[in-house]
Amino acid sequence: PLVLGFETSCDETGVGLVRGQTLLADALATSVGEHERFGGVVPEIASRAHLEAMVPTVHRALADAGVTPDDVDAIAVTSGPGLTGALLVGVAAAKAYALALDKPLYGVNHLAAHVAVDELQHGRLAEPSIALLVSGGHSSLLLVPDLARDVESLGRTIDDAAGEAFDKVARVLGLPFPGGPPIDKAAREGDATAIDFPRGLTGPRDAPYDFSFSGLKTAVARWIEARQRAGEPVPVADVAASFQEAVADVLTAKAVRACRDTGVDHLVLGGGVAANSRLRALAEERCTAAGIVLRVPSPRLCTDNGAMVAALGSRLVEAGVTPSEPDLGADSSLPIGVVSR
Numbered sequence: 001p002l003v004l005g006f007e008t009s010c011d012e013t014g015v016g017l018v019r020g021q022t023l024l025a026d027a028l029a030t031s032v033g034e035h036e037r038f039g040g041v042v043p044e045i046a047s048r049a050h051l052e053a054m055v056p057t058v059h060r061a062l063a064d065a066g067v068t069p070d071d072v073d074a075i076a077v078t079s080g081p082g083l084t085g086a087l088l089v090g091v092a093a094a095k096a097y098a099l100a101l102d103k104p105l106y107g108v109n110h111l112a113a114h115v116a117v118d119e120l121q122h123g124r125l126a127e128p129s130i131a132l133l134v135s136g137g138h139s140s141l142l143l144v145p146d147l148a149r150d151v152e153s154l155g156r157t158i159d160d161a162a163g164e165a166f167d168k169v170a171r172v173l174g175l176p177f178p179g180g181p182p183i184d185k186a187a188r189e190g191d192a193t194a195i196d197f198p199r200g201l202t203g204p205r206d207a208p209y210d211f212s213f214s215g216l217k218t219a220v221a222r223w224i225e226a227r228q229r230a231g232e233p234v235p236v237a238d239v240a241a242s243f244q245e246a247v248a249d250v251l252t253a254k255a256v257r258a259c260r261d262t263g264v265d266h267l268v269l270g271g272g273v274a275a276n277s278r279l280r281a282l283a284e285e286r287c288t289a290a291g292i293v294l295r296v297p298s299p300r301l302c303t304d305n306g307a308m309v310a311a312l313g314s315r316l317v318e319a320g321v322t323p324s325e326p327d328l329g330a331d332s333s334l335p336i337g338v339v340s341r
């Protein structure tokens with residue numbers, strides 16, 4: 001099936017076209033620059049930007065794929081989780097296209113879509129797989145028995161998301177927003193063993209698959225303050241590398257442990273933080289050592305985009321999942337167990 005996918009859960013307006021598991025177009029507009037001076041995404045600004053970008057982005061996706069609206073077999077849209085006002089723009093657009101083209105509509109879970117996108121590059125996901133989903137708003141370990149119908153949460157962050165920690169640490173280091181890419185870059189020149197930052201929730205009695213990054217974030221901020229009080233320069237590259245190491249260490253250790261405990265030997269990474277070069281390298285190293293098959297989408301497909309929504313939509317059509325009702329709405333806190341609705 002040819003599936004048109006809409007993504008507007010945060011600050012990216014994404015429109016993707018997928019045929020089966022083949023990526024045909026992935027048009028993206030972003031309001032990221034408009035949020036920079038606020039140090040985080042401002043919902044009203046994001047919603048307005050989605051409204052302005054939506055129709056041109058749809059046209060660009062259709063042109064890139066060389067298809068017409070009549071060629072489309074089904075429409076998929078992120079209906080949650082995310083910012084309500086932002087989600088509603090995508091849902092309204094998807095409903096309008098579904099109605100005008102008389103095609104089925106699938107409201108999908110943004111997190112499951114972050115997992116589904118890998119199929120565009122590496123083919124069908126092994127089922128069950130373990131998924132490590134790390135982004136600006138989420139950090140979760142998932143068990144995926146059936147990507148079209150059954151995704152289960154093994155654990156999640158109890159405070160900040162991994163991407164949020166990157167963004168906040170970048171801010172105290174004076175690096176631009178979003179913080180992941182500049183920290184990744186600065187860390188390349190730094191020593192990851194320079195500072196021993198805390199690894200949250202890794203004690204013997206801690207929940208094995210939950211994460212905590214707020215203590216790490218505070219430890220980095222305190223360390224920098226102490227340097228500044230002492231009148232010493234802040235070694236930005238070393239702080240970036242040591243912080244990044246702490247995040248990558250915890251994420252990969254817990255993901256490998258989840259595979260071992262459940263007897264699942266396939267791990268897939270997804271979400272914006274999965275674009276991180278150190279996380280990718282350490283995951284590869286530890287999975288190889290543990291006999292786990294690792295799959296990681298290319299960095300461009302790790303962050304929010306429309307192709308991931310189309311990829312999950314295509315999976316749903318193929319699995320014969322019932323389409324959404326025409327009154328589909330947005331659910332800012334859609335649980336991960338709900339793959340589509």
Ligand code: ATP
Pocket residue numbers: 009010011081082110134135136137138162163164166167178179180181184271272273274275276277302303304
């Ligand atoms: P969610 O998917 O939870 O709704 P989101 O839409 O903000 O959140 P994504 O676009 O998937 O998420 O990810 C954005 C996050 O990824 C930001 O926090 C950003 O700093 C982080 N990120 C992007 N690239 C990198 C990188 N190379 N290293 C670390 N973090 C990164």
Ligand code: MG
Pocket residue numbers: 010011012136303304
């Ligand atoms: Mg984003």
Ligand code: FE
Pocket residue numbers: 110114135136271272303304
């Ligand atoms: Fe996302």
